Amino acid sequence: MSDADQHSGGCQCGAVRYRTTGAPAKTAVCHCRYCQLRTGSAFGVSVYFPEDAVTLEQGTLTDYAFQTESGRTFTTRFCPRCGTSVLWTIGLFPGMIGVAGGTFDPPSFWYDVKREVFTRSKAPFVELCIADSSETSSAYAPIGPDPAHRNGAR
Structure with a gap:
């Protein structure tokens, strides 16, 4: 495997470092409330391996x-030192790890983002040029409501 197939990254303070090998299995910009809360921003950039x-x-x-x-x-x-969200797992993708796209070392955004999901909660000021866009996700199947605090209630 060549060095071009490996990418490194880490947290803001440098205490955590990781390496990925190979191409991502999935990439997406996600506008769901979980990614908004996880990143403290309008969306998350998800790179799955x-x-x-x-x-x-x-x-x-x-x-x-x-x-x-x-x-x-x-x-x-x-x-635990600087609070940077680096990795995650979700039950929707067993055997996969999500990597926060902005935590890769420069050139940080070396991967192609081909999909945009949960546009129903997309911030009105966000305009992306991604052809594959959906209001939720193909596997979205709620069995109950989100806790009220995730939707702005106190």
């Missing part, structure tokens, strides 16, 4: 897990 293609090379991550309204587990993995 098979579990065995992501290696934590330095540091430790803290996990925060919750259940989505579809009844699946979402586990965010972040640096």
Whole structure:
């Protein structure tokens, strides 16, 4: 495998470092409330790899897990020192790890983003040029409502 097939990245403070090997299995810009809360921004850039293609090379991550309204587990993995959300797993994609797109070392955005999901909660100021766009996701199947605090209630 060539060096071009490997990409490194990490958290803001440098305590956590990872390496990916090979091409991503999936990439997307996601406008769901989970990604908005995970990133503190209008959307998340999700780059998914098979579990065995992501290696934590330095540091430790803290996990925060919750259940989505579809009844699946979402586990965010972040640096306990600076709080950067680096990796995550979701029950929708077993055997895959999501990598926060902006945490790759420069050139940070070396991958192609081919899909945009959960545009129903897209911020009105966001305009992206992505042809494959959907209001939810092909696997979206809620079994109950989201907790009120994720939708602005106190």
